[in-house]
Each structure stands twice: as structure tokens, then as C-alpha cells.
Amino acid sequence: xxxxxxxxxxxxxxxxxxxRCLLLGLLCLLASPAHASAVPAxxxxxxxxxxxxxxxxxxxxxxxxxxxxxxxxxxxxxxxWLRIDPRPTAHGGGTTALLIHNTRFDRMLVMFDYADGTTxxxxxxxxxxGDHWRPGAQIAFRPQDGKARLLRITLRIDRLNSYPLLRxxxxxxxxxxxxxxxxxxxxxxxxxxxxxxxxxxxxxATGVRRQYLAWQGAWAGSVFLWGTVWSQFGLxxxxxxxxxxxxxxxxAISVLSIxxxxxxxxxxxxxxxxxxxxxxxxxxxxxxxxxxGIPAALVRGPVLESLAPLLSITVLGTLLCAMLCLAFGLRRxxxxxxxxxxxxxxxxxxxxxxxIVDIGSSLWGGxxxxxxxxxxxxxxIWLSIAASRRLARLRTERDVAxxxxxxxxxxxxxxxxxxxxxRRGFVDALEALMLATDAEGAPLALLLIDIDRxxxxxxxxxxxxxxVVLCAIASRLARWEGPMCTVARLGGxxxxxxxxxxxxxxxxGFADHVRQEIAACDHRAVIGAQQVTxxxxxxxxxxxxxxxxxxxxxxxxxxxxxxxGRNRVSHAAAGDAQVPAAGGQAPAATGLGNQRVG
Numbered sequence: 001x002x003x004x005x006x007x008x009x010x011x012x013x014x015x016x017x018x019x020r021c022l023l024l025g026l027l028c029l030l031a032s033p034a035h036a037s038a039v040p041a042x043x044x045x046x047x048x049x050x051x052x053x054x055x056x057x058x059x060x061x062x063x064x065x066x067x068x069x070x071x072x073x074x075x076x077x078x079x080x081w082l083r084i085d086p087r088p089t090a091h092g093g094g095t096t097a098l099l100i101h102n103t104r105f106d107r108m109l110v111m112f113d114y115a116d117g118t119t120x121x122x123x124x125x126x127x128x129x130g131d132h133w134r135p136g137a138q139i140a141f142r143p144q145d146g147k148a149r150l151l152r153i154t155l156r157i158d159r160l161n162s163y164p165l166l167r168x169x170x171x172x173x174x175x176x177x178x179x180x181x182x183x184x185x186x187x188x189x190x191x192x193x194x195x196x197x198x199x200x201x202x203x204x205a206t207g208v209r210r211q212y213l214a215w216q217g218a219w220a221g222s223v224f225l226w227g228t229v230w231s232q233f234g235l236x237x238x239x240x241x242x243x244x245x246x247x248x249x250x251x252a253i254s255v256l257s258i259x260x261x262x263x264x265x266x267x268x269x270x271x272x273x274x275x276x277x278x279x280x281x282x283x284x285x286x287x288x289x290x291x292x293g294i295p296a297a298l299v300r301g302p303v304l305e306s307l308a309p310l311l312s313i314t315v316l317g318t319l320l321c322a323m324l325c326l327a328f329g330l331r332r333x334x335x336x337x338x339x340x341x342x343x344x345x346x347x348x349x350x351x352x353x354x355x356i357v358d359i360g361s362s363l364w365g366g367x368x369x370x371x372x373x374x375x376x377x378x379x380x381i382w383l384s385i386a387a388s389r390r391l392a393r394l395r396t397e398r399d400v401a402x403x404x405x406x407x408x409x410x411x412x413x414x415x416x417x418x419x420x421x422x423r424r425g426f427v428d429a430l431e432a433l434m435l436a437t438d439a440e441g442a443p444l445a446l447l448l449i450d451i452d453r454x455x456x457x458x459x460x461x462x463x464x465x466x467x468v469v470l471c472a473i474a475s476r477l478a479r480w481e482g483p484m485c486t487v488a489r490l491g492g493x494x495x496x497x498x499x500x501x502x503x504x505x506x507x508x509g510f511a512d513h514v515r516q517e518i519a520a521c522d523h524r525a526v527i528g529a530q531q532v533t534x535x536x537x538x539x540x541x542x543x544x545x546x547x548x549x550x551x552x553x554x555x556x557x558x559x560x561x562x563x564x565g566r567n568r569v570s571h572a573a574a575g576d577a578q579v580p581a582a583g584g585q586a587p588a589a590t591g592l593g594n595q596r597v598g
Contacts, residue, residue, distance in 0.1 A: 045085075045168060045170065046068075046084065047083070047084055047168075048067060048068040048083045049066060049068075049072040049080065049082050049083075050064040050066045050072075050081040050083075051072055051073070051078050051079065051081070052064065052079045053078055054077075054079055054159070056079060058109055058121075061083075061111065061156060064081055066081070071163060071164075076159065076300065077159060078158075078159075079156055079157070079158050080155075080156070080157045080158075080160045080163065081154065081156055081157075082155040082157070083152060083153070083154050083155075084098075084153040084154075084155070084168070084170070085152060086150050086152065086153055086170055087151075095172070095173035095174075096142075096150060096171070096172065096173065097140055097142045097170070097171050097172070097173045097176040098110065098140070098141040098153060098168065098169075098170055099134065099138050099140050099168065099171060099176060100138065100140075100166070100167070101136075101137055101139075101166070101168075101365075103160070103161055103165045103166055103247060104160070104161035104162070104243070104247045104248070104300060105126065105157050105158060105160045105161065105244065106125065106126050106158040106159040106244070107123065107124075107125040107126070107156075107157070107158040107159075108123065108125070108139070108155065108156070108157050109121065109122075109123045109155065109156040109157075110122045110123065110141045111153070112141075113151045114149065114151060115148050115149040115151050118148065120143055120144060122141050124139060124242075124243075125243070126242065126244045127241070127243055127244075128239070128240075128242060129232075129235065129239070129242040129243065133232045133235055134183075134232070135180060135187050135231050135232060136183050136187065136230075136232075136364075136365050136366045136367070136369070136370065137230050137250075138232075138365055140176065140180075159300075161244075161247075161300050167367075169365070179364040180365075182364045183363075183364040183365055183366050183370065186364070186366065186370060187231045187233065187373065188233075189377075190227065190374050190377045191224055191227050191231070191373075191377075193380065194221075194223055194224040194227065194373075194376060194377050194380055195220075197217075197220045197381050197384050198218075198380065199217070200217075201213045201214070201217030201383070202218075204217075204384075204387055204388070204391065208391060208394075210387075212263075212267040212268035212336065215261075215263040215267055216264040216268075216380070218263075218264075219260035219264050219380075220376070220380040222253055222254075222256050222257040222260055223257055223373075223380075225253050226250055226253040226254050227373045229241070229250045230246075230250045230369055232246065244300075248298060249297075251293070251296065251297035252293070252294055252297035252298075254293075255289060255290060255293025255294060255296070255311075256290065256293075258286055258289045258293075258318055259289065261286075261322070262282045262286035263283065263286070265282070265322045265326060266282055266283060266322070266325060268329075268336040268337070268340065269326075269328075269337060270336075272332070273328060273332050273334045273337070274324070274326075275328065278321055278325055278328070281321045282322050282325060285314055285317045285318040288314045288318075289311065289315055292310055292311045292314055293311055295307065296311055326340060326341070335390065339382075339383060339386035339387070339390070342382060343379045343383045343386065346375055346378045412424060412425075413425025413428055415474070415488070415489045417467060417471065417489075418475075418489050419474070420474050420478050420487055420488055420489055421487065421488035421489070422488060422489060422490070423488065426486060426488030426490065426498075429486045429488075429498075430498055430547055433484075433486060433498055433500060434541070434547070436500070437501075437541075442500055442501050443502060443503035443507075443540060444498065445498070445499050445500075445502060445503065445507050445538060445539065445541065446538070446547075446551060446553075447496065447497040447498075447499060447511055447514070447536055447537070447538055448490075448494065448495075448536065448537040448538075448539075448557070449494065449495040449496065449514070449518075449534050450494050450495075450534060450535050450558055450562070451469070451470075451493035451494075451532060451533075451534055452532070452534060452562075452566040454466065454469075454493035457469060457527060457532070460527075461526060461527045464526075465526040468523070468526045469523055469526065469527065469532055470489070470493065473518055473521065473532070473534070474487075474495070476518060476521055477495060477497065477514070484499065484500040484501055485497060485498065485499050485500070486498045495534075507538060507540065508538065508571060511536045511538050511569045512536075512569050515533070515535075518532070518533070518534045519532070519567065533566065533567035534567070535558060535561040535562050535569075535570070536561060536568075536570070537554045537556070537557030537558025537560070537572065538554060538557055538570065538572060539551075539553035539554035539556075539557055539571075540572075540573065553572040557570040558570065560572075
């Protein structure tokens, strides 16, 4: 099935998606007894075997009739004895180390027999490996007596779960130490990458509220836990897990990673990118893997061997549905499907290698598991980088959209002709200014400004000339724009200024200064020597006044200024004080009329 998937991927582009999916079940397949790449002890060493009852004394091994052909039978509930001849693998008289890859058993006894008739015994049991455990699910036994020649090694293993999964190696002690150091460094690096990727994906999922990143983080976290238990690094903090418990826990975690991976793939694809029925099938099969795999992790003996084929078929069914989901997503242009393709490329190649090539105990004793561990770390980091890139693009697009929105909002509050605030922008700016002066108890006043006889300018010189005059006056008024003064064009030839921290005669003086400055503007380029003047209505805000009331008072004052002769300032307060245009003579008193004159 797996080899067929590799061949198809070369011929059809859709088959490339298969590479991304197959690794999802590799952890489960490696942990299950059905994994075909496990090499039995007899495949690498000259091993003979015998089986006794559990109550047989340890000295029985010296007189047992060992069989050197075939496979042992009915050993799961008994004691399996193995005899190894170390002479074909002797290392020039140096110290030999026996490395055994951990599997499920209750007790293991190792006896080293020397040419001088002495025997050295070392033992471990499930839950107590002592200082015999090594990284990569290995147990190391090293003879202490290096003077006499080693004749044979005898092992007694009580309640061994599976002889075909038992792998043993004889190495030079120095070479074994080097392997252990390299393997520990590699496993530590891979676990660090996995933990970093898991935490990053979970944090990213919380920040961007993307469900598939949370499931990807859960998958990476489960692989991290699997790697920690399988490598036996977990024994540093929980030595009681050694042996059967660690093997069962490793299988259970690897089974748990399958539903997480299926959820990560199905939730990554947007609605419509893959058939809903196909997604549901992948999730249902992922749940079935969990329901079958957890009992398989707990049972021992023939029951486990009967569950293994069903578990493998369910895992492959999950992979097939996930593959089809990604194929649909890739064909329909899903960016998430494209990212997953890149993420699973190297892991898929690793999967193909472990299924085609017998890795056994190579790779410094890590075997296919260390390859899977690094491939999983690659997949997690790749997806983290891809998600970060996509998030960066989304943030850039969001920032551009917000800038455009802010620009549009700013333009909506600006007069397109003069560039100063329009009525909307003026009202928005006033709210903050009125709140600030109210909190400080500072005076606040509104100046309504109207150009005198502006219609005559348009009629005599044209609307283009009128627009130039409006822009010139707006530009002059904008010079007073600041924290305590807001300027706007309310419409037509009417302008407004909201001024803080001025009141009474100081306010009247400021308004008249504005009037004089506008009257001094040079418009000869468009209307000749004709002078352009303004009338100003001033109203001071009381404690209970809102903008509507303030505007009404200022508008009435502006009417008064117009009716009083134009080119002057009129205050809305009692007495309606007016500042004349020139000559120092006040105009005759005029009431506040209800009709404005241009």
C-alpha cells in the first residue's frame, strides 16, 4: 500500500498530496506490533532461544536446551531465554556493550559468562531501569570485568510482549558512548523544535482565532510527548515509567496524534474546498483510530496482535480521506492546502524511506523513530513559518485597509476645495475640544465668519476666481489651527473658528485681528484691486451650552454684523458689542435680525 503510494506520486501530481498524509499514521504504525521494519534479534546476532515458566530459577539458564532455529512460541506469559554468542562481533578484545531496544516486558536478566568461569549478572525490571536506560528507547548492559574473555551472553525476559519487535546490538563500549551522545543531542534538538512549534501554533491560534492552528499545535504537542516518552527522556523526571508503562503510553500518544492531524487538515480547508462528506469520513475514521488504538495500547499478548491489522487499516483509511481532502483543496486553490503540501514533503520522503529501506537500529540507534521525530519537527516548523507569513500578509492587508479607511475618514471630514475641515470634521473636532475646556473650566467661543458680498465676486470674475479667493482665505485662517483653535469651512462662503482660553475683550480683539488679516489678503491676481472683507459673529459658550445652542447664538451675532454694515465683529452677549471696520466710529446700534445679508 505504501510503496504503491510512492509510485503513484511520481506519475500523477495529485499523488504528491499522499506524501503529506502518510506520515500522520507513521507514529501509530511504528508503535504497533504490525510495523514490518522491526528486525528480530536473530536477524542480526547468532541467537538461540528457550522458554520456561515464570517460576523457574535464574540458574536454570545454564542447563536449558536452546534451539537456534525457528522462532520461540508461547513466551508472552512465560520466561523467554536467549543465548548470544559474542565472538563473531568481538571488538578486538575491547569492552562490549549490549544495547536492547525497549519493548514491553516485566523483568530482564543479563548474564555475562567469561572464559575464567566467572559470571556477571545485571538486571532491570519494568518501572526500574536504574542507570541502564539510554536515549532512543534503549537499555544498555556493559560487562564490568574486561580482563577475561567473554564467552556468551544469556538473557532472561519475563512476559515479553513481542519477540519480532526485540532488537539487540553488540557494540564496542566507546562506540556505544559516542552513539548515545549523538542520539541524545539529536533527540533533544528535535523535541525542542517540536515544543517550540507547538507553543507557537497554540499562541498563534489564540491570537488569530484559527481553529486548524490549535489542532496543529495539539498534534505537535502530542508528537513532542510521544518523543519524550519514546526516547526515555521522561525517565529523568518519572523513572517509574520505564518499561511496559512507557511503551503503552508511547503507543497511546501516537494513536492520539492521528485524530489531531485529521482535525488539523479538515479544519484548515475553508468551506467548499473539500466535500463535507469526505471531511466527516476523515474525522470519523480518526475517532475510530482512537477507539481501537487505546485498547491496543493497554492489552498484551495475542489480543494486541489481533487488533494491530484493524488499527492499521483504520489509520490508512484516515490517511486516504485526508489525502482526498487536500487534493480537493489544492485543486480549488486553497492556500492552506498548498502550505500543507510543503510542510509534508520532507516527512513524506522520510516515510517512504522507512517503508522501503530497512533502517532497523541505524541512525545512531534511533532507527526509524528518530527519522520520524525530525520529520515531524520539520513539518511543525514549516507550518509555523507558513502561518507566520500568511499572518504577516494579513496584517499588512489589514494595515493598508485601516490606513485607507482612516484616509477616507479624514477626507470625509475635509473640504475638498480648501483642504481644511468641513462641517462634519469641525463637529467631530469640537467634541474633544469642548470636553477638554469643560474639564479645565476654560472659556470657549465660536466665531462664524462670512465673506462679504461674495456673490458679486462670482458674478463679476467667475466661479474659478471665487474658488481661488476661498482657498486664499482658508489658507490664512488655517494658520491659527492648533490645540486651542479649530478652523473649518462650513459651506459656501461661510467659515468657522472654535477658540479656547479667550473671552470678553480679549476674544473680541482676537476676532477683529482675524478680520483685519483677511482684509489684508492680496487677491489682485484674480479680482484686481478689489478688497475682500469678512463679517464675524462671536458667541461664548456657557456651562450648559451645547454646540447647537452656541452655533445659534453665533449665527444671530453674524446677522447683526451683516446688518450693521459688514466688515465687522458682532458679539452675541448682552449689548451686542460691535467692532467697526475702520475710522473708529461705531455704527448705529442694530438689533439682532433674523435675515442674513451677503
